[in-house]
Amino acid sequence: ETGVTQSPTHLIKTRGQQVTLRCSSQSGHNTVSWYQQALGQGPQFIFQYYREEENGRGNFPPRFSGLQFPNYSSELNVNALELDDSALYLCASSKDSIGEQFFGPGTRLTVL
Amino acid sequence: EDQVTQSPEALRLQEGESSSLNCSYTVSGLRGLFWYRQDPGKGPEFLFTLYSAGEEKEKERLKATLTKKESFLHITAPKPEDSATYLCAVQARKGGADGLTFGKGTHLIIQP
Numbered sequence: 001e002t003g004v005t006q007s008p009t010h011l012i013k014t015r016g017q018q019v020t021l022r023c024s025s026q027s028g029h030n031t032v033s034w035y036q037q038a039l040g041q042g043p044q045f046i047f048q049y050y051r052e053e054e055n056g057r058g059n060f061p062p063r064f065s066g067l068q069f070p071n072y073s074s075e076l077n078v079n080a081l082e083l084d085d086s087a088l089y090l091c092a093s094s095k096d097s098i099g100e101q102f103f104g105p106g107t108r109l110t111v112l
Numbered sequence: 113e114d115q116v117t118q119s120p121e122a123l124r125l126q127e128g129e130s131s132s133l134n135c136s137y138t139v140s141g142l143r144g145l146f147w148y149r150q151d152p153g154k155g156p157e158f159l160f161t162l163y164s165a166g167e168e169k170e171k172e173r174l175k176a177t178l179t180k181k182e183s184f185l186h187i188t189a190p191k192p193e194d195s196a197t198y199l200c201a202v203q204a205r206k207g208g209a210d211g212l213t214f215g216k217g218t219h220l221i222i223q224p
Binding site for chain 2: 004007033035040041042043044045046047048055056058088089097098099101102103104105106108
C-alpha cells in the first residue's frame, strides 16, 4: 500500500510569485486535506477536498486555492506569495471526509 | 471556536522515566481526538484516535486516554527513539469543514 506522497520536497520563491504544490493520496482514500505548519506551531487547516469538491475551508484568504483530480490526487495553489507564507505545507488523505487523516512528508516553501 | 492546548511545551526525560503529556480541548461537539508523532522536518505520523470519554488506546510504550475536557498521552519506560514532537488534534461534529484543529505540540526529548 502506497502512502501519501508530496512534491516537490523543497521550494524557494520570491514575494509576489505563484506556486503549485502536489499531493498523491493513499490508495483507497477519496479525501485530501491541506495544512500549513509554521515553525514551532501545530498544523493549520487550509481546506479539504472530498470527491473533487471543496468540502470546507479554514481561515485562509482566496489566494490559497486547490483542485482534486478524478484519481483523488490534489494540488494547492498559492498566488501573490507573501513572506509569511514560508512554512511546511502538509497534505493528508483519508477514506472519507471524517476519517482518520494520514499525512505526507510535506513541502518546505521558502518565500524571499 | 475550537481550541487545543498542549502542555508542557517541552519535556526532557531520562531513558526509562515514565511521564504524561496533556491535551486540553474545547470543541462544539467532539467527533474525534487524534494523537500524532512528528519528527523534525517530516509529516505527522498517526498514533491514535479516541472518540468518547473513558476510551483508552495502547501502542507499545504509549497509552492515550480521553475525558470530556482533556486527553493524556502516557509514555512508559521511554527510549531515546521516542524523542519527537507529539501533536494532539480534534475534529468537531459540524457541517462544512472537517479539518483538524491542532495544538502546538509537546517537544519530548529522551536522554540515554
